[in-house]
Every structure is written in C-alpha cells, then in structure tokens.
Amino acid sequence: MSSTTKTAPIPLSRKPREAVEPGAKTACIRTFGCQMNVHDSDRIRRMIQDAGYAEVQRYEDADLVILNTCYVRENAVDRVRGHLGELNRLRREGRVKRVALTGCIGAAEESAALRQTYDIDLVLGTHNTYELAEFVGLPTMRETYTPELPGTEGGHSAFVTIMTGCNYQCSYCIVPTVRGRMICRPMESVIGEVENLVAGGTGYVTLLGQTVDAWRHEGKRFCDLLEAVSESAPRVWFTTSHPSNMEDRTLRAIGERDSIVKRLHLPVQSGSDRMLKVMHRGYKAERYRRKIEVFREAAPDGTLSTDIIVGHPGETEEDHEQTLRLVEDCAFDSAYIFKFSPRQGTEAASLPGTVPDSIVQRRFLEVLRQVEQNAFSRNQRKIGNEEEIYIRHGSTEDGKAIGETWSGHAVHVHTDAAPGDYVRARIESAGPHVLYAGEVDTSA
Ligand code: 5AD
Numbered sequence: 001m002s003s004t005t006k007t008a009p010i011p012l013s014r015k016p017r018e019a020v021e022p023g024a025k026t027a028c029i030r031t032f033g034c035q036m037n038v039h040d041s042d043r044i045r046r047m048i049q050d051a052g053y054a055e056v057q058r059y060e061d062a063d064l065v066i067l068n069t070c071y072v073r074e075n076a077v078d079r080v081r082g083h084l085g086e087l088n089r090l091r092r093e094g095r096v097k098r099v100a101l102t103g104c105i106g107a108a109e110e111s112a113a114l115r116q117t118y119d120i121d122l123v124l125g126t127h128n129t130y131e132l133a134e135f136v137g138l139p140t141m142r143e144t145y146t147p148e149l150p151g152t153e154g155g156h157s158a159f160v161t162i163m164t165g166c167n168y169q170c171s172y173c174i175v176p177t178v179r180g181r182m183i184c185r186p187m188e189s190v191i192g193e194v195e196n197l198v199a200g201g202t203g204y205v206t207l208l209g210q211t212v213d214a215w216r217h218e219g220k221r222f223c224d225l226l227e228a229v230s231e232s233a234p235r236v237w238f239t240t241s242h243p244s245n246m247e248d249r250t251l252r253a254i255g256e257r258d259s260i261v262k263r264l265h266l267p268v269q270s271g272s273d274r275m276l277k278v279m280h281r282g283y284k285a286e287r288y289r290r291k292i293e294v295f296r297e298a299a300p301d302g303t304l305s306t307d308i309i310v311g312h313p314g315e316t317e318e319d320h321e322q323t324l325r326l327v328e329d330c331a332f333d334s335a336y337i338f339k340f341s342p343r344q345g346t347e348a349a350s351l352p353g354t355v356p357d358s359i360v361q362r363r364f365l366e367v368l369r370q371v372e373q374n375a376f377s378r379n380q381r382k383i384g385n386e387e388e389i390y391i392r393h394g395s396t397e398d399g400k401a402i403g404e405t406w407s408g409h410a411v412h413v414h415t416d417a418a419p420g421d422y423v424r425a426r427i428e429s430a431g432p433h434v435l436y437a438g439e440v441d442t443s444a
C-alpha cells in the first residue's frame, strides 16, 4: 500500500529450468513494474531458453542481462538507473558481457538519454520484443507485437493476455504512448490458451490487460469472455479494469460464478469530480460509488482495491478531502497510492498548479491512513471464518506459505502444501494487509 510497491523488481516467477552447465551461456532477467511486464518477461525467458541460455539469478553470473522496465512513474526509472549503474561497474570488471533494455522505458524517448550515460547494447520497446530473438542468435521472427502470443505455460497459475494497449488518454499516463492503442485478442484464441493451460495442470488463470473490461470482439464483450473462461478454468481473476467500462453484469458475475475470485481491482484515481475531469477519466465519483455498491451487493465478502494519485497538478485541499471521503465510503480493502510523477509527453506534465512536495507527502499519508483503517477493520471481520485457501507461494524457512481465499484476501498459513494446492484453515488474526490462519484442517 505505498507508492513503491508496484515498481520494485519482481522476483522470478519460476526457477531456471536447468542447472547451469560449465561453459553454458547465461542470462539474467529483471522485471520492473506491472503484471503485463511480468508476462512479457515470461516470453523473453522462453526466447532466451530457446537460444540456449541458462537462466541465472545474479548479474555477476550472467553473460547477458535483460532489464524489462517500467516507465509509469519516475521512481521506476530511478531504480532502473541504479541497476544500470551497477551493470556498468560489473561490465568494467568483465563480469557481465551484454545488457539489453526492454519494456516501457525502451519504448520512450528516455531510453536515448540512458544509452548515452550507460553501456546498453540493445534497446527494445514493447512492440518489437521479437528483435531480441536476433540479438540472442535465434532466427529472426517477423511478427509484430500481438496479444496472441501465448504467455506462461505449465505453472500452477498463469497470466493470459486478452488485450494490449489502451484507448484512454488519462492526463498523467504514459501507457498509451509506450504500449499503443488497444488490440483485443479473439475469444477463441483466449479460450484455446486457457484450455491448453488447464489441460497442462494450471489451476489459476489471470486475464491480463491495461483495461481488460474494455475488451470487445465480434459483438462479444468482456463479461462474455469472463463467463466462458470461468467455465474452462477452476479459478479465475482479471486485472486491470476501468470504471467507465465496468458493467454491472460483470460485477454480478463475480458474485455468482464459483470459479471467479471475488476480488475487484478498480482504479479510481481521485474522489473529486473536478480532478476526474482534468484527468480525462470519463466518469464522476458518484458513478464509481454506484459500481462499488453493485460489487459489494454481489460479493459482500469480496475484496476491493484501487489506485489513487495524490498531488496531480491543480489538486486542491477540497479535491483531496473528496478523495478521503470516497475512500471512506468505498472502504477499500487495499489501495496503491501514488504521488503524481510528471511523465514527459503527457498532458499533465505541462499543466500549471504543481502541488508542493510537502503537501503531496501529507496527502499521501492521509489517504494511506484512511485506507489502512478501513482495511484493518474489514479484515478483522474475517477472524473466526474457516476458509478454503489457494496456496500461491509455498512455505519459506519459517514454514509459512502465502495463500488467497476465494474472497481475494491474502493469508499467511502454516503448511507445507505446494503452490496450486488448496487447504482449509480458520482465520485467527488479521492485520491491515494480510490475514493469519491457524492450523490447517487435515480432516477435509
Ligand atoms: N504519476 C503517478 N501515478 C501514476 N499512475 C500512472 N501514471 C502515473 C503518474 N504519472 C498510476 C495510476 C495507475 C497506476 C498503474 O499507476 O494510478 O492506475
């Protein structure tokens, strides 16, 4: 629940396929940013494995380092600069041979400046990842970027891209510039991939896209796709949604369909109609509140999360108060709160009314406090419930695994069950971010 949680490098979702043989070429992939990038990294991973590279976890063990980057806020770029600085040093010592920069920074003009400062051998955007194939010695692929390229395979859970790009033009957002306009993947192609994944043992499918609920294809809408997927996969979730596209029908389907996790991520950005207009979000706070009412009615026990930006140019104290009010009314179970970060090339970067840092910081903390209070009291209500828990990450040394309830709550649970397994346990305590379960019920 902070401005930093979304941009930290994401640990590898899977271990390297094989131990590194002496003399083998090695590559290390670091992923920054959203789940879309995690998914793109999976594709990159397959490419380098096909080219005969063994994957390693540390830069100093890698011949080739691939930084798959995020450009959505400046702190994401700062982090990448830090990594590039370290890579320059390792190169001087001869411990890393080549560096490739991919993802959203690669698609932005910023990459030219980074290239002048750091040793980077290859820069790729989001639409020409296939050029990496040539770089790693595979026959050149001629496809352009399309959501049809299958993603993760064989894992207990998998992402399935249903659309790429975004047709909105939010004042602050660089995504439409670096990811392009929306392309929707045909329904048969999505269902085909889901069926293959499920046949291969995947038990949890997450439908992925910048605005998944804007998905449309040959007269079908997102809810049709979600319903079809929920019939093929045992457990389904989707992210991210846009309030202007979210249909009540979809919200009701979340509540009605057993295989859909009752968890909704619906970014609101601000509670002030004035700011929502400046941001070009296309809805008013009242409409957002109504959507949330429908969701809470459909899935009373479900979890709701959001994204909020504080300190967008022109945000007044009154606007901020309205955000606090909306946070209280919607009682979010969690929120990603971001301090506005000007992105060159977006409208907001040149708007007047910069909010001083000290005020942004105070507003950030006020929103955070409000979110945490609500989340804490909602989580407390789960205590005593016996829950079916899907294990997302197996237990660490302390014996604690991380799981997810059907209501979408994160749970720490003592079990040696493997990722993808289900266990039953009673919730014994709760913090603002996670629930803690007691002994696993082995009688079930
Ligand atoms: N500054 C701060 N936050 C931003 N986001 C997108 N662009 C910016 C920006 N320039 C946030 C939005 C979006 C989330 C992924 O990142 O809240 O929903």
Ligand code: SF4
Residues within 6 Å of the ligand: 166, 167, 168, 169, 170, 173, 174, 175, 176, 210, 211, 242
């Ligand atoms: Fe960015 Fe707005 Fe598109 Fe979301 S809907 S990706 S915030 S432009």
